[in-house]
Amino acid sequence: MDVFDRATEVEDAYREAAIAAQLAQAKRPNQASASHCEDCNVEIPEQRRVILPGVLLCVDCQSIHEQLGRK
Template identity: 45%
Template sequence: MATGWAGDGAVQDQIDATIADAIKRARSQAPRGPSLKHCEECEKKIPEARRKAVPGVRLCVPCQEEHDKQQAAHSGYNRRGSKDSQLR
């Protein structure tokens, strides 16, 4: 049921758009190209097992974890799923 100026399905459309944006962002940040043998942040050697498991890897595990923490802090997505967070 629509309320106010929103049409039927408007909230679901916003949710779908938010998910599509998150998928697009994740794909754009996926590693590409050949894996590096040394971390581009700290220059430590990246183990061969990691290079095989993650094609195009550029960071060692500790640097990747730190990078992921920083990305999560700035992601802009409300993971609790409040209605207000879905409406831009």
């Protein structure tokens, strides 16, 4: 495999990840954001709640869920 093939594979992987993220966000319910994280009960900053309508987790807990392959 040459460098161009590898670059194409990386580009395809990024594109697929971006499409999957957009589709997941589109499926998110149009509900009010939680004021406190469902996992740790820490207050979710207002800016996060405005940017991500329906958000239920703080940044730290969301990161952990993503690392574990959950959403």
